[in-house]
Amino acid sequence: MNRLKPVLLVRFSVEHPWVVILTAVLIxxxxxxxxxxxxxxxxVESLLLRDTETQIYSTDFDRLALLVKGDGLFTQTGLNQFxxxxxxxxxxxxxxxxxxxxxxxxxxxxGSRLRPVxxxxxxxxxxxxxxxxxxxxxxxxxxxxxxxxxxxxxxGLVAYFLVPKGRPYLEQDDxxxxxxxxxxxxxxxxxxxxxxxxxxxxxxxxRDFLLLMALLVVTILLSYYLSFRxxxxxxxxxxLVMTGTAWSLGFMGLMGWHLSMVSIVSPPLVLALGSSYSxxxxxxxxxxPMTGKNKHERIIEAVTGVSGTIVMASLTTIIxxxxxxxxxxPQTRQFAVSTSVGVGATALLSVSLFPASLSLQRPVxxxxxxxxxxxxxxxxxxxxxPILIRRRWQALLVLISLFIVSAxxxxxxxxxxxxxxxxxxxxxxxxxxxxxxxxxGGMDEITxxxxxxxxxxxxxxxxxxxxxxxxxxxxxxxxxxVSHLMSLPAYLSFASETVLGQxxxxxxxGLNLLVSRMFLSAGDSPxxxxxxxxxxxxxxxxxxxxxxxxxxxxxxxxxxxxxxxxKILQDDLPExxxxxxxxxxxxxxxxxxxxxxxxxxxxxxxxxxIGVLCTLAFRSLKIGILALLPLxxxxxxTFILMVIFHIPLDMTTIMMSCxxxxxxxxxxxxxxxxxxxxxxxxxxxxxxxxxxxxxxTGRPIVLTTLSIVLGLAWFVFAEFRPIRYFGLLIVxxxxxxxxxxxxxxxxxxxxxxxxxxQSK
Numbered sequence: 001m002n003r004l005k006p007v008l009l010v011r012f013s014v015e016h017p018w019v020v021i022l023t024a025v026l027i028x029x030x031x032x033x034x035x036x037x038x039x040x041x042x043x044v045e046s047l048l049l050r051d052t053e054t055q056i057y058s059t060d061f062d063r064l065a066l067l068v069k070g071d072g073l074f075t076q077t078g079l080n081q082f083x084x085x086x087x088x089x090x091x092x093x094x095x096x097x098x099x100x101x102x103x104x105x106x107x108x109x110x111g112s113r114l115r116p117v118x119x120x121x122x123x124x125x126x127x128x129x130x131x132x133x134x135x136x137x138x139x140x141x142x143x144x145x146x147x148x149x150x151x152x153x154x155x156g157l158v159a160y161f162l163v164p165k166g167r168p169y170l171e172q173d174d175x176x177x178x179x180x181x182x183x184x185x186x187x188x189x190x191x192x193x194x195x196x197x198x199x200x201x202x203x204x205x206x207r208d209f210l211l212l213m214a215l216l217v218v219t220i221l222l223s224y225y226l227s228f229r230x231x232x233x234x235x236x237x238x239x240l241v242m243t244g245t246a247w248s249l250g251f252m253g254l255m256g257w258h259l260s261m262v263s264i265v266s267p268p269l270v271l272a273l274g275s276s277y278s279x280x281x282x283x284x285x286x287x288x289p290m291t292g293k294n295k296h297e298r299i300i301e302a303v304t305g306v307s308g309t310i311v312m313a314s315l316t317t318i319i320x321x322x323x324x325x326x327x328x329x330p331q332t333r334q335f336a337v338s339t340s341v342g343v344g345a346t347a348l349l350s351v352s353l354f355p356a357s358l359s360l361q362r363p364v365x366x367x368x369x370x371x372x373x374x375x376x377x378x379x380x381x382x383x384x385x386p387i388l389i390r391r392r393w394q395a396l397l398v399l400i401s402l403f404i405v406s407a408x409x410x411x412x413x414x415x416x417x418x419x420x421x422x423x424x425x426x427x428x429x430x431x432x433x434x435x436x437x438x439x440x441g442g443m444d445e446i447t448x449x450x451x452x453x454x455x456x457x458x459x460x461x462x463x464x465x466x467x468x469x470x471x472x473x474x475x476x477x478x479x480x481x482v483s484h485l486m487s488l489p490a491y492l493s494f495a496s497e498t499v500l501g502q503x504x505x506x507x508x509x510g511l512n513l514l515v516s517r518m519f520l521s522a523g524d525s526p527x528x529x530x531x532x533x534x535x536x537x538x539x540x541x542x543x544x545x546x547x548x549x550x551x552x553x554x555x556x557x558x559x560x561x562x563x564x565x566x567k568i569l570q571d572d573l574p575e576x577x578x579x580x581x582x583x584x585x586x587x588x589x590x591x592x593x594x595x596x597x598x599x600x601x602x603x604x605x606x607x608x609x610i611g612v613l614c615t616l617a618f619r620s621l622k623i624g625i626l627a628l629l630p631l632x633x634x635x636x637x638t639f640i641l642m643v644i645f646h647i648p649l650d651m652t653t654i655m656m657s658c659x660x661x662x663x664x665x666x667x668x669x670x671x672x673x674x675x676x677x678x679x680x681x682x683x684x685x686x687x688x689x690x691x692x693x694x695x696x697t698g699r700p701i702v703l704t705t706l707s708i709v710l711g712l713a714w715f716v717f718a719e720f721r722p723i724r725y726f727g728l729l730i731v732x733x734x735x736x737x738x739x740x741x742x743x744x745x746x747x748x749x750x751x752x753x754x755x756x757x758q759s760k
Contacts, residue, residue, distance in 0.1 A: 006307055006311070006351050007300075007304050007307075009351055009352055010300055010303045010304050010307060010351055010352070010355055011300055013351070013352045013353070013355045013356040013359075014296050014299050014300050014303075014355050014356065014358075014359045015296065015359075016356075017356035017357070017359045017360055018356075020352050020353055020356040021353065021356055021357065024243060024349065024352075024353045027247065028243050028246050028247065030250070031246050031247050031249070031250025031251070032246060032250065033250070033253075034250050034251075034252075034253030034254040035246065035249045035250050035252075035253050036253070037253045037256075038249060038252060038253045038257075038258070038259060039258050039259070040202050040205050040206055040209075040258065040259045040260075040264070041258035041259065041260045041261075042169060042198040042199070042201035042202035042205060042260075042261070043062075043165070043169075043194070043198050044194075044197065044198070044201065044261070044419040045194065045584070046260070046331075047260070047261070047262075047329055047331060047591065047651055048584075048587045048588070048591060060164060060165055061096060061162045061163060061164055061165060062162075062163045062164075062165055062172075062193065062194040062195045062198070063160065063161070063162060063163070063193045063194050063195070064089070064093065064160070064161040064163060064176070064191065064192075064193040064194075064195045064196070065158060065159075065160050065161075065191070065192050065193045065436060065440075065443060066085070066086070066089065066158065066159045066160070066161070066189070066190075066191055067151065067156050067157075067158050067189070067190040067191075067192075067435075067436055067439055067440060068082050068085070068156060068157050068158075068159075068187050068188065068189055068190075069151065069155055069156035069157075069187070069188040069190075069439070070186060070187040070188050072186070073155075073156070073157065073187065074132075074136060075132075076125075076126060076127075076129075076132055078186070078187070079125050079126060079132070079135075080125055081183060081186055081187060082125075082157055082159075082187065083100075083102065083124075083125040085179070085180065085183050085187070085189070086098060086100050086159050088179050089161060089176065089179055089180075090161060092175045092176070092179055093161055093163045093167075093172060093175070093176070093195075094163065094164070094167075095161040095162060095163050096162045096163065096164055097161075097162040098159065098160070098161055098162075099149070099159065099160040099162075100149070100159040100160075101119055101120070101135075101139065101145070101149040101150065101157050101158070101159070102118065102119060102120040102123055102124055102125060102135075103118050103119070103120075103123035103124075104118065104119045104142075104145070104149050105117070105118060105119075105518075106118070106119055106138050106141070106142040106144075106145075107491075107494060107495055107498055107515075107518075108138065108141070108498060109498050109499055112499070113499075114495055114498060114499050114511065114514060114515070116518050117138070119135055119138045119139060119142070119145070119149075120134075120135040120138075121134060121135075139154070140154065142494075143490070143494055144484075144486050144490070144491075144494075146484070147440055147441040147483045147484035147543060148440075148484055148486070148543075151439040151440050152439065152440065152441055152483070153439075156188075156439055156440075158440055161193075163195065169195060169198040169199040169202055170199050170202055170203070172195050172199065173195060173196055173199030173200075176191060176195070176196070190432050190435050190436055190439070191432055192429070192432050192433045192436045192443060193443070196429050196432070197419060197420075197429055200423065200427060200428070200429040201261065201419070201422075201720070204423070204718075204719050204720040205259070205261065205264050205720060205723075207719065208264075208718040208719060208720050208723050209259070209264055209267070209268070211714075211717065211718070212268045212714055212715060212718065212723075213267060213268060213271065215711075215714040215717075216268055216271045216272060216711045216714060217238060217242070217271070219707075219710050219711045219714065220237060220238050220241065220271070220275045220707065220711065221234050221235075221238055223275075223703075223706060223707050223710055224237050224238075224275075224278070224279075224282075224707075227279070227282075227703050228282055228286065236278065236354060236357050236358070237275050237278035237279075237282075237354075238275075239353075239357070240274065240277075240278060240346065240349050240350060240353060240354055241270065241271050241274035241275050241278075241346055242271070243345075243346075243349055243353065244270055244274050244342050244343075244345040244346030244349055245267050245270045245271055245274070245342055245346075247341065247342065247345040248266065248267065248270050248338055248339065248341050248342030248345060249267060249338075251338055251341045251342075252266075252334070252338045255334075255338075257334045257338065260331040260334075260335075261331075261422075261651060261652060261720075261722060262329065262331040262332055262334075262335050262651055262652055262655070263331060263334055263335040263338060264723065265335075265652060265715075265723060265726055266335050266338050266339045266342065267342070268711075268712075268715075269339055269342075269659070269712075270339060270342030270343060270346060271711065272707070272708045272711035272712050273317060273343055273346070273663060273708060274342070274343065274346030274347075274350075275707050275708070275711065276313070276666070276704035276705075276707055276708055277310050277313065277314070277346060277347055277350040277354075278350060278354060279700050279703045279704045279707060280306040280309055280310055280313075280670070280700050280704065281302060281303055281306055281310075281350060281354055281355075283306075283699060283700040283703070284302040284303070284305050284306045284700075285298070285299065285302040285303075285358070287302075287696075295359070296359055299355050299358050299359055300355070303351055303354070303355045307351050308673065309666075309669065309670050309673060310347055310350055310351060311347065311351075312613075312617060312666075312669050312673075313347070313663075313666040313669065313670075314343055314344060314346075314347030315613065316610050316613060316614075316661075316662050316663075316665045316666060316669070317340075317343050317659075317662035317663050317666070318340045318343055318344055318662065319606070319609050319610060319613060319662060320606045320609075320610065320658045320659060320660075320661045320662020320663070321336045321339050321340045321343070321658060321659065321662055322336055322337075322340055323336075323602045323603075323605045323606040323609060323658045323661075324336035324602055324655055324658050325337075326598065326601050326602045326605060327598040327602060327654075328594045328595075328597075328598055329591075329594075329598075329651065331651075332598070332651075332654075332655060335655065336655075336658075379695070381691075381694035381695055381698035381699070381742070382691045382692070382694055382695035382698075383691065384691075384694060384742075385687060385688075385689075385690030385691030385692070385693065385694045385695075385746055386687030386688075386690060386691055388690060388743060388746040388747050389686050389687060389690045389746055389747050390747070391747045392747040392748060394747075395743070395744040395747045395748050396748070398633075398744060399629065399633055399740075399744060402633055402636040402637060402640075403632075403633075403636055405636070405640055406635075406636035406637070406639040406640050409639055409640055409643040410639045412643045413639060413642050413643060413648070413649060414646070414648040414649070415555070415592045415595055415596055415648060415649050415650070415654075416554075416555060416592070416648035416649070416650045417555065417588045417589075417591045417592045417595065417650060417651060418553075418554050418555055418588055419588075420433060420552050420554070421554060421721070422650070422720055422721045422722055423719075423720070423721070424719055424721075433552055434550075434551055434552070437545050437546075437550055437551055437552050438550040438551075440483070441483025441484055441543055441545055442483055442543055442544060442545025442552055442553065443543075443552070444543065444544050444545065444552060444553050444558075444583065444584065444585045445541060445542065445543055445544075445583055445584070446541075446542045446544055446561075446562070446565070446581060446582070446583040446585065446586065447539050447540070447541050447542075447581070447582050447583055448539065448540040448542065448565070448569070448579055448580070448581050449537060449538075449539050449540075449579065449580045449581075449582070450469070450537065450538050450539070450540070450573070450577050450578070450579050451536065451537045451577065451578040451579070451580075452536040452537065452576075452577065453575075453576030453577065453578075454576075455536045455537075456536055457534040457535065457536050458534060458535050458536070459535065459536055460488060460489075460531065460535045460536070460537075460538045461512050461513070461516060461535050463506040463507050463509075463512075464574075465574050466489050466492060466506040466512075467504070467506055468572065468573070468574045469487075469489045469538075469573075469574070470489045470490070470492075470493055470504050470506070471572060472568060472569070472571075472572035472573065473485060473487060473489060473490060473540065475568050475572065476540070476542060476565065476568065479561075479564065479565070480547040480548065481544050481545060481546060481547045481548075481553070481557065481561050482542050482543065482544055482547075482561075483543045483544065483545055483547070484541075484542065484543035485540065485541070485542050485543075486530065486540075486541045487530055487538065487539070487540040487541065488515075488516075488519065488530050488531045488535075488538045489506075489538075491515060491519075491530070492506060492511075492512055492515050493505075493506075495511055495514075495515045496508065496511060499511060516531070516535060519531050529541075542565075544557075544558075544561050544585065553585055555588070555589060555592055558585040558586065558588070558589050559589060562581060562586060562589070565581065566581070569581075591651075595649065595650075595651065595654050598654065599649060599654050599657065602657070602658050603635075603657040603658065603661070606657070606658045606661040606662065607628060607632070607661060610627070610628065610631075610661055610662065610665050611624050611625065611627070611628050612624070614627040614628070614665070614669065617669075618672065618676070623672055623676075626668070626672060626745065626748060626749055627665055627668045627669055627672060628665065628668075629668070629740065629744065629745065629748065630664065630665075630667065630668045630737045630738075630740035630741040630744065630745055631660060631661055631664030631665050631668065631733070631737045631740075633736060633737065633740040633744065634660060634664050634732070634733040634734065634735075634736035634737030634740060635657060635660060635661070635664075635733055636736075637732060637733070637736035638656070638660070638729055638732040638733045638736065641732050642729070647725050647728065647729065648725070650721075650722045650725070651722065652722035652723065652725070652726045653722060653725045653726045653729055655726070656726060656729040656730055656733065657733075659730060660729075660730060660733035660734065660737070663708070663730075663734060664733055664734055664737035665737075666704070667701045667704070667705065667737060667738050667741040668737075668741050668745060670697050670700065670701060671693060671697050671701065671741050671745055671746075671749075672745075672749065674692075674693050674696050674697045675689065675690075675693045675749055678692045678693050690746045690749075693746070694742065694746065698742060701738060701741060701742065702738065702742075705734055705735065705737075705738035708730075708734055709731050709734055709735055712727040712730050712731050712734075713727065713731055714727070715727020715728065715730075715731075716728060
């Protein structure tokens with residue numbers, strides 16, 4: 001462990017304080033420049049892992065859905081207002097494509113022939129009473145209008161905007177609200193889609209980020225002042241962690257990364273974790289008497305005395321974080337690297353900038369040193385040591401019980417990647433989405449692509465195949481959670497009903513060919529994507545929602561619906577037809593599966609890596625195992641509490657275990673380092689060993705944990721749920737790890753920590 005002590009750096013910092021301080025200031029100033037380029041990335045779709053060669057929908061566009069209702073909507077005045085609103089929104093958003101009820105293609109019979117027409121004559125707002133009547137009639141007759149361009153009850157109209165990504169979401173949302181507010185008195189307007197969602201996410205992330213940073217700084221100031229009753233002990237740690245955080249943010253800006261829903265917690269986490277290093281230094285600094293030592297030597301001895309602990313603590317934290325590089329999401333990997341930079345920078349500053357700043361301060365009064373060494377916490381822990389060492393079997397029983405209960409409950413921990421669940425219930429965007437789901441039938445779309453055996457051309461124009469697919473579609477339509485279906489067979493059925501007066505009659509080859517030619521010439525209309533040119537492949541587009549509760553689907557809904565649709569496909573598809581099911585809901589479901597894999601893999605690798613590091617550092621396998629016990633107990637407690645309080649793992653909280661492993665082991669390392677020294681001095685007195693170890697290490701262990709826990713406890717006030725849950729889970733784990741270190745590690749360590757020949 002002595003090799004981990006940066007003695008030369010500490011001595012140089014104390015003897016040349018202004019060189020160190022000015023160097024830190026210069027680096028900080030340089031780091032601030034790229035910080036100005038940092039932006040919040042609230043787009044939830046950016047978290048999805050997609051195969052750009054096979055995906056069936058574009059990821060380059062945002063979507064906005066507009067639902068309008070009102071008593072006077074289906075009048076020429078009302079429709080003119082609706083059309084004007086669409087036009088203004090399209091211009092303001094610079095929409096690439098607009099789907100509105102007026103230009104939607106339908107079919108009607110003219111004599112004995114079928115003719116494609118727009119819902120409104122000319123595809124524009126009805127200009128005459130006759131045009132208005134035709135528009136309303138066509139909406140009622142068309143089986144695809146309900147749940148797509150009209151509400152389910154037919155009293156509302158819906159338009160969709162496809163907008164190129166890149167423009168700031170808050171700017172777009174403000175423009176949308178400014179446009180729609182002027183129509184509020186005449187029309188009832190509901191908006192939903194990725195633009196409004198991303199804008200609301202950005203508001204929450206920005207607000208939570210600024211609030212948490214401010215609360216953390218105040219918490220660090222107060223906790224240090226109350227712990228050491230000194231202004232230097234209050235101000236210097238804050239300066240140190242804010243400098244390290246600035247370096248971390250500067251690194252993110254330099255790399256061109258954004259503050260995503262995942263990495264937004266990185267700066268507050270660096271603040272909270274980095275503050276603990278100063279406690280170790282100050283605890284050692286106040287513990288050492290001034291007699292016979294000048295101020296500089298005292299600082300060097302104090303910082304050097306705990307530098308091994310600081311280096312090991314930062315190394316374990318960084319190793320735990322870097323295990324997240326195994327994660328699938330690039331945002332998680334960016335979080336791991338940027339937070340590691342911040343933690344490493346803070347550790348470096350704690351053994352350079354901190355002692356340099358201390359050297360410019362007045363020496364600590366001897367009375368304060370004595371007071372700090374005889375406080376009630378230190379005395380109480382010292383008396384607790386001899387009692388605890390006689391409780392080895394009880395400690396083992398507690399650990400075994402925790403592991404058994406957590407192993408039983410762990411499979412019940414939920415994974416959640418649905419962004420709609422991240423908002424507070426009172427969020428306006430959630431209210432609008434629920435209203436839209438109730439009125440229209442949801443925004444979540446699943447596309448089922450059917451491919452003919454051996455890609456046979458015109459396969460899906462055969463009457464026998466169309467009949468089988470249509471029967472299967474009827475089962476889809478009758479599903480309580482399917483609100484809308486659009487497909488080639490459905491259009492052909494509509495055509496046969498329009499011309500022949502009978503649904504599902506696919507025997508008229510001429511009619512089938514006519515409709516197929518309409519599809520090929522449909523241009524950019526929704527129907528154009530329902531079949532390829534030789535009709536060897538068709539797509540079925542389904543809208544899904546939770547029909548019983550009339551709300552958007554969550555992960556459980558999506559999984560259940562997908563399984564039920566798959567069962568229908570397996571039962572009813574023509575033999576040899578291949579199928580593929582895709583959609584945003586399914587992408588998030590797949591992300592959840594990847595998160596489970598990432599969580600398990602990164603956690604196991606982090607435990608193994610930290611165990612190996614501790615074993616090598618202490619040159620003892622037993623000590624390496626002992627170092628892991630408190631944090632594994634903390635993780636076990638966290639799993640239990642997650643099940644009890646129904647806290648899910650999501651794209652942010654999934655990082656909890658690796659962070660907790662890297663940080664939670666610090667207390668055990670600090671305890672075991674001093675325990676080994678005490679055993680060398682008192683090999684025959686285990687009670688004194690435990691008591692002295694707890695007296696010396698208990699106070700900084702408690703104070704460092706309190707510093708981190710109190711800082712992260714403010715995450716509870718975050719409005720964005722992943723941030724709130726992330727803070728709670730870290731608090732659970734670190735608190736349990738701290739208590740395990742203080743109460744379970746002394747009896748388990750016992751006389752088992754012996755100085756090896758190599759370390760002597």
